[in-house]
Amino acid sequence: MKANNENICGTRLPVLLRNSLSVLCSVHLALCAQAQSTVPDVGATLWDWNTDFISQADNLLDPTEEGSLYAQHVKAMMFWGARLYPSGDFQKAADGLTDYLNWYPAHPKSSNPWGSNWTSLGPFNTPSLGGNGSYSPGTGQVHSIGFDPGFGSLNQTMYCASSLGGMFRSTNAGATWEPFSDSSFPMAGVADFAVSSSNGEVIFVGTGDTDGRTSFSTGVFRTMDGGATWEHLNNGWLNQYPGLNNITAIELAPGLPSTLLVATTNGIYRTQNALDPAASVQWQSVLAVPTENHWKGLVFKPSDPSTVYCSGKDVYQSTSFGDLGTWSAITGPGFGLDFDSAPEFSVTKPTRINLATTPAAPAMLYALLVRQGAGGNRSFAAEFDATTGQWNSLLLVENTNKDCSNAWLPIAVGPISYNGEIVAYYGSAKIYRSLLDNGTRTIAMMDDYSDNVHADSHGLAFTPQGDAVWIGHDGGISKSTTITALTTGASQWSTLNNGLVTGTIFHHASSQVEAGTVMMGTQDNGTSVRKPNGSGDYLWSQIEGGDGTANYITPDGTVGWSFELQNRAHMNRHTADFSVHTNYQVGWGPSEIPPMGEIPGTGKSYVGIKEVYAMLEKNNTLNPGPLERLSHVQCDDVDLTLVTAKPLGKSGLRLLPPTPESSIS
Numbered sequence: 001m002k003a004n005n006e007n008i009c010g011t012r013l014p015v016l017l018r019n020s021l022s023v024l025c026s027v028h029l030a031l032c033a034q035a036q037s038t039v040p041d042v043g044a045t046l047w048d049w050n051t052d053f054i055s056q057a058d059n060l061l062d063p064t065e066e067g068s069l070y071a072q073h074v075k076a077m078m079f080w081g082a083r084l085y086p087s088g089d090f091q092k093a094a095d096g097l098t099d100y101l102n103w104y105p106a107h108p109k110s111s112n113p114w115g116s117n118w119t120s121l122g123p124f125n126t127p128s129l130g131g132n133g134s135y136s137p138g139t140g141q142v143h144s145i146g147f148d149p150g151f152g153s154l155n156q157t158m159y160c161a162s163s164l165g166g167m168f169r170s171t172n173a174g175a176t177w178e179p180f181s182d183s184s185f186p187m188a189g190v191a192d193f194a195v196s197s198s199n200g201e202v203i204f205v206g207t208g209d210t211d212g213r214t215s216f217s218t219g220v221f222r223t224m225d226g227g228a229t230w231e232h233l234n235n236g237w238l239n240q241y242p243g244l245n246n247i248t249a250i251e252l253a254p255g256l257p258s259t260l261l262v263a264t265t266n267g268i269y270r271t272q273n274a275l276d277p278a279a280s281v282q283w284q285s286v287l288a289v290p291t292e293n294h295w296k297g298l299v300f301k302p303s304d305p306s307t308v309y310c311s312g313k314d315v316y317q318s319t320s321f322g323d324l325g326t327w328s329a330i331t332g333p334g335f336g337l338d339f340d341s342a343p344e345f346s347v348t349k350p351t352r353i354n355l356a357t358t359p360a361a362p363a364m365l366y367a368l369l370v371r372q373g374a375g376g377n378r379s380f381a382a383e384f385d386a387t388t389g390q391w392n393s394l395l396l397v398e399n400t401n402k403d404c405s406n407a408w409l410p411i412a413v414g415p416i417s418y419n420g421e422i423v424a425y426y427g428s429a430k431i432y433r434s435l436l437d438n439g440t441r442t443i444a445m446m447d448d449y450s451d452n453v454h455a456d457s458h459g460l461a462f463t464p465q466g467d468a469v470w471i472g473h474d475g476g477i478s479k480s481t482t483i484t485a486l487t488t489g490a491s492q493w494s495t496l497n498n499g500l501v502t503g504t505i506f507h508h509a510s511s512q513v514e515a516g517t518v519m520m521g522t523q524d525n526g527t528s529v530r531k532p533n534g535s536g537d538y539l540w541s542q543i544e545g546g547d548g549t550a551n552y553i554t555p556d557g558t559v560g561w562s563f564e565l566q567n568r569a570h571m572n573r574h575t576a577d578f579s580v581h582t583n584y585q586v587g588w589g590p591s592e593i594p595p596m597g598e599i600p601g602t603g604k605s606y607v608g609i610k611e612v613y614a615m616l617e618k619n620n621t622l623n624p625g626p627l628e629r630l631s632h633v634q635c636d637d638v639d640l641t642l643v644t645a646k647p648l649g650k651s652g653l654r655l656l657p658p659t660p661e662s663s664i665s
Contacts, residue, residue, distance in 0.1 A: 046080050046088030058348065058373035065402045069372055072212075072407075101218055104186045105232060121518060123540040126476065126497045127528045130541035130578070137542040138454040138475015138495070138525045140165055140502030143210050144192045145461040145470045145477065148200040152465065157200070160459075160477055161190035163209035164523075165502030169227070174470075174479065177499035181205065184230045189215030194252045194260065201226040204233075204274065206247035206262055210296075211407040211458055217247040220262060222278065231278040233271070249298035253305035253321070261286075261308060261322055263295040268310055270322050286324045287316065294406065297355030301386070302362040309365055311353035314339075315384070330384065337382060337391035344394050347375030352406040358413035361422050363387045368397065368411040368426050370404060377404035379428055381443060395434070395443050403429035405456075412460035412469065418484050425469055427457030435486065445488050446480070452493040453478045456524060474524040476500050506549045507593055513557030521548030521593075527562040529578050543581060544572050549593040554605060561607070563594055571607065 044052075053059050053073055062068040083093065127137050141164050148157035156173040159180065167181040167190045181190060191210035196202035202224050208217030220233045245265040252274075253259035260274040267288035271281050287310065297311035308322045309315060309330075320326035331337045339345045348371045356366045365384040371377065379398040384391050398404040410427040426432045431447040449455035454475025461470050462483075470479045476497040485491040504523035511517035516538050518530045527548030533539040547565035554560075560574035570583045586609050596607035 044090070046077070046084045046090065048088070049090075050077060061373060062377075062401055068377075068401075069406075097216060097218075101186060101234070104218075108183070120501070121530060121538075122501070123503070123528065123530075124499055124501060126495060127525075127540040127542045130543055136449060136452070136454040136475055136495075137528075137545075138473070139497045139500050140476065140504055140522070140525065141458060141474050142472030142477045142500070142502060143458040144190070145459050145472055146193060146195050147461070147464055148195060149197045149464075150200060151463060159193060159195065159203075160472060160500070161193055161205075162472075162502040163189045163191055163211065163215060164504045166190055167193065167205060168500055168502075170499075174477065174496040175498065177497075179501070180227050181230075184227075185221060186218045187215050189217075191217070191247045192250045194250050196252060196257050197254065198257050202257070202275070203227070204250055204252065204260055205230075206250035208246035208248075210246070210248045217245060217264065220247070220250070220260075222274070224275075233274070233278055233281045233283075235279055235281055235283070248295050251298050251300060251308075253308070254300055254303055256305045256321075259305065259321065261298060261310075263298040263310055265293050265295065267292075268295065268298070268322070268327075284324065286322050287318075287327045289314075289316075294352045296352050296409065297367070299355045299357045299365075301365075302357055302359040304362070307386070309355055309357075311355050311367065313350050313353065315353060315355065315365075315367060330389070331391070335384075335389065335391055337384075337394075342394065344378070344380060344396075345371060348373040352409060354409045354411045356411045356413045356424070358422065359415055360413075360417050364422070366411060366413050366424050368409050369394075370406055370409050372404065372406055377401045379404050379409060379426070381424065381426060381434060395441065397426050397432050397443050398428035398430065400429075403455075405429075408456050408458065410457050410460040410471070412462055414462050414466045414469070414483065415464060416466035418466075421484070423483055425460050425471075427460055427471065427473075429455045429457070431457060431471060431491075433483075435484070444486065446485065446491040447493060448488060452491075453495070454524075476502065506547075507551050509551035509553045509560070511553045511557050512555050517553070517557075519551040519553060519560055519562060521551050521562060523547055527551065527564065527572070529560070529574075531578060541578075543574065543578055544570075550596055550607075552596040552605065552607075555598060561596060561605075563596070563607075563609075569609075571609075 059069045059073065061070065063070040065071060084090065123139060126139055129137055141162050142160050143163050144161040146159050148155055151158060157169065157171050158174060159167060159169050160177070161167045166179065166185070166188045168177040169180040170177050185207055187207060189207055189209050191206045191208040193203055193205045203222070205221045206217065207219060207221065209215050221230045222233055223230050247262055247264050249263040251261050253261070258275045259272050260270065262269045268286050269283050270286045271283050273281055289312070292312035292314070295310065295312045297309065297315070299309050301307035301309070306321050307317065307319050309317050314329050314331045316327045317330045318326045331339065339349045350369045351372045352370045354368045357364070363386045365386065367382045367384065368379060369382060370379045378396065380394040381397050382391050382394050405428070408428050412425050414423040421436050424434045425446070430445055430449055431453060432443050433446050434441055434443055447453045453471065454473045456474040457471050459472035462468070468479050468481045469483055470477060476495060477500065478493045478495045480491060480493045482490060482492045503525060506521045506523065508518055508520040514532065516530065516532065519527060521527050524547055526542050526546055527544035528540050528542045530538050530540050544562055544564050548562060549565050550563040552561040558576045560578060562572045562574065564570040564572055569586055571586050573582045573584070574580070594607050594609045596605065598605045
């Protein structure tokens with residue numbers, strides 16, 4: 001046996017391996033969940049976008065860290081390169097999305113579009129921990145959390161949303177969840193939502209991805225009957241919302257149920273007739289700043305609809321209901337928070353800011369600021385006093401590079417005073433809260449993602465009564481009633497994922513021997529397997545941690561293989577019953593979901609990472625270990641360093657169009 005080294009690194013792979021590459025197209029969008037590269041300029045191509053990104057040294061720091069700008073950008077390039085090759089013209093994708101949105105109203109989805117007998121296999125709850133599974137397994141990302149205005153002991157209706165899995169409702173305070181938006185929107189992603197404080201049947205949904213580029217916004221939807229029907233508030237939206245942009249936040253003005261503001265990657269929009277017939281709802285762009293495309297925070301001053309705050313890389317305020325021309329920055333010289341002079345931002349300015357307010361302290365505005373780049377990734381807490389027009393001093397929240405990202409910056413402030421103290425919670429990969437210690441406000445960690453809560457937080461919310469705090473993260477949703485705990489050990493959390501189906505499945509494999517046995521690789525929830533439990537049913541268990549990607553079960557069912565990403569890049573070999581697992585370090589390759597499979601009729605299995613390996617059934621003296629390297633070049637150096645050398649995708653395994661295949665012999 002020998003490898004055809006001349007062709008093995010292009011698309012001239014055996015038919016099975018080459019065709020497996022097509023699967024990558026369907027999942028790379030999900031891999032862009034954290035992608036925070038800025039939106040390309042109008043007229044710029046993908047290659048222009050990439051060249052601009054790699055020309056900035058700060059963008060190339062910490063390339064193997066999951067939350068780094070570099071790693072996020074590579075994922076985005078992996079997705080878009082294949083779709084936009086060779087022109088790199090983003091406008092083609094934008095036009096396609098616009099055409100789809102115009103076509104969709106007359107062709108809505110049905111609950112069973114194939115008219116057949118598809119059945120969801122789950123998982124419908126957090127998989128059990130087994131094998132080499134990591135701490136805190138989960139189901140999938142949750143980005144936004146909210147409550148019915150009458151939430152309490154007699155009304156336990158609450159909602160959560162996922163940019164990857166849509167919107168869910170619970171009528172028993174999170175004990176169980178049910179889909180709330182299935183088949184209702186053109187695309188599944190829900191970035192944020194707003195429930196009317198005067199009528200819980202009225203809910204506005206902002207579609208898209210609040211923390212990345214996983215899905216694109218298809219505008220704002222409205223239900224006025226508790227989710228029974230939905231209307232697209234699209235009049236003028238597409239004309240004022242060009243390109244592949246996203247909604248990041250949506251807020252109703254307090255006391256003004258028809259005034260709705262939306263933060264997008266293209267600026268702040270407002271409608272003042274949100275309750276009118278859908279075709280009559282009008283949108284206006286009220287704030288667009290050329291240097292801002294990372295909008296995140298959008299909050300009203302409690303009980304004062306005239307004052308509204310928003311944030312991207314700076315913080316802005318309007319005291320005229322958000323009218324066009326009434327916005328001004330409240331960061332800078334004279335406000336006590338000048339990013340040009342603050343030592344915390346002497347090397348890298350804030351890259352994203354989130355905001356929160358509370359009725360317990362209506363004059364205060366609370367902020368969580370993230371810087372990502374040279375000088376280290378860090379997040380800081382700050383408070384703005386509207387009565388004085390000044391910010392207080394910054395407090396360091398997260399100081400670990402790998403745990404700090406533009407995609408992980410939720411903030412929430414308790415709606416009541418806790419023994420005279422205002423309590424704020426902050427998220428990163430971990431959970432923190434502010435507290436008073438001998439009269440001095442400090443930051444304390446409430447969970448370090450070791451045992452209680454899954455890593456990478458996206459959404460935080462307090463119940464209206466202030467008796468619990470909820471967090472949405474990469475593993476689902478968790479809550480704590482120990483709000484004023486002083487230490488991590490005293491902070492108690494429970495994860496409530498029953499019915500919450502929000503996982504991002506990168507790849508799956510089915511057994512040809514036992515029809516119900518399935519492996520799947522998921523974003524930040526590792527590799528899980530569904531297998532018989534011995535009682536006539538099936539059980540999901542997590543067998544590997546990190547980001548699980550590609551999977552393969554040999555035709556005879558004796559061996560399962562999985563690829564684990566996220567800072568480790570392992571090939572994992574599993575026994576037939578998935579009780580014994582062996583990890584092998586292989587390093588990053590040109591694809592984060594490497595093709596693997598068997599050449600028909602040969603009984604031999606292969607995987608393509610940086611090189612092509614034969615996956616052996618047992619060790620032998622000539623090839624110690626289960627992976628035998630067949631190719632001896634590294635795929636034209638198409639690896640993580642390629643992006644620094646030339647526009648990613650101009651050559652290499654990912655983007656070359658199909659060519660006549662050769663084989664390994």
